[in-house]
Amino acid sequence: MNLADGVWHQLFAYDNYGELLGLVRNSLIVGAALGLVGGLVGVFVIMRDLPFAVHGISELSFAGASAALLFGVNVVAGSLLGSLVAAAVIGVLGARARDRNSAIGILMPFGLGLGVLFLALYKGRAANKFGLLTGQIVAVDTPQTAWLLGTSAVVLLALAVVWRPLTFASADPEVAEARGLPVRSLSLAFMLILGLAVALSVQVVGALLVLTLIVTPAAAAARITSSPVLLPLLSVAFAVLSVEGGILLALGSSVPISPYVTTLSFAIYVCCRFAARLRTGDKRRTPAPTNAAPAASALPGR
Numbered sequence: 001m002n003l004a005d006g007v008w009h010q011l012f013a014y015d016n017y018g019e020l021l022g023l024v025r026n027s028l029i030v031g032a033a034l035g036l037v038g039g040l041v042g043v044f045v046i047m048r049d050l051p052f053a054v055h056g057i058s059e060l061s062f063a064g065a066s067a068a069l070l071f072g073v074n075v076v077a078g079s080l081l082g083s084l085v086a087a088a089v090i091g092v093l094g095a096r097a098r099d100r101n102s103a104i105g106i107l108m109p110f111g112l113g114l115g116v117l118f119l120a121l122y123k124g125r126a127a128n129k130f131g132l133l134t135g136q137i138v139a140v141d142t143p144q145t146a147w148l149l150g151t152s153a154v155v156l157l158a159l160a161v162v163w164r165p166l167t168f169a170s171a172d173p174e175v176a177e178a179r180g181l182p183v184r185s186l187s188l189a190f191m192l193i194l195g196l197a198v199a200l201s202v203q204v205v206g207a208l209l210v211l212t213l214i215v216t217p218a219a220a221a222a223r224i225t226s227s228p229v230l231l232p233l234l235s236v237a238f239a240v241l242s243v244e245g246g247i248l249l250a251l252g253s254s255v256p257i258s259p260y261v262t263t264l265s266f267a268i269y270v271c272c273r274f275a276a277r278l279r280t281g282d283k284r285r286t287p288a289p290t291n292a293a294p295a296a297s298a299l300p301g302r
Contacts, residue, residue: 024251026145031243033152034200034213038243039236040159041197042218044190047170051215053090053191056104057198059111060086062207064199065132066118075132076147079199086111087195091188115207133206148200155196162189167228204243205258212262213239220269223276238268 045054064082068075086107093103119132169176169186177183194214201213217238221231246261 024247027247030145030148031247032240033149034204035240035243036236037152037155037197038201038213039217039239040232041194042214043232043235044170045214046218046222052104054198054211054214056108057083057086057195058207058210059108061199061202062132063111063114066115070118070122076144079202083195083199087191091191133208151196151200155193158193166190205261209258209262212265216265216269220272223272
């Protein structure tokens with residue numbers, strides 16, 4: 001077997017694939033729920049220009065999960081706690097964009113440093129350490145499934161409550177505030193919702209690549225539509241496709257799930273960007289209709 005064949009077999013090995021599918025039933029269920037959460041939350045991340053905040057929260061989520069791993073408690077709970085702390089700090093300190101980015105820039109190295117410290121002190125399986133960085137949803141067990149589905153339900157319920165006012169406050173915060181909407185409270189509430197969504201996404205692609213599940217699907221959808229109905233629907237569809245496809249591809253390989261999820265998500269974004277460019281090009285090439293009356297000299301009998 002040459003090198004190319006060996007690499008291909010590591011990436012795509014489907015021996016006894018049908019038997020392996022039964023092992024990821026929980027993962028597929030959870031993946032659909034996390035795709036739904038990531039797709040919906042990502043719409044507001046794009047509207048409010050918060051991709052940098054997503055990455056900052058993921059670092060504290062990683063620190064919380066690492067601490068939980070070290071002390072032998074529930075890793076999902078530790079990840080959730082770290083995310084909520086980071087989201088609350090960013091939401092309170094980051095009223096303005098400059099303040100928010102400064103707070104995130106301070107939190108990111110602190111969270112990453114704590115996470116590295118806790119992992120260095122952890123003497124258990126190396127796969128557990130690696131999974132926090134790159135994701136390990138293929139190995140989701142029943143207790144983790146309950147945690148993840150329960151948290152997903154909380155996020156979806158919270159989004160349903162604040163969807164309309166949050167959309168208004170995200171699109172035009174000045175006008176929303178003038179009309180009496182609690183813009184600052186909505187901003188803090190969304191940061192907490194975002195914290196929960198980031199903690200969930202870390203379980204799929206790990207702390208390093210969480211942007212691919214919360215930012216990329218919504219950014220891809222925004223490339224081809226601005227409809228308030230189609231945008232969240234397409235964002236959810238793209239996120240679910242990336243997660244479920246990543247799980248099914250990773251099942252037949254020895255490679256972590258995150259490269260598959262990120263590749264699918266990126267491919268969807270590239271296709272959407274290309275489609276948007278084609279549509280724009282077609283509009284530019286279409287001649288503008290003319291309703292001008294013919295010149296008097298061109299009329300019959302003149």
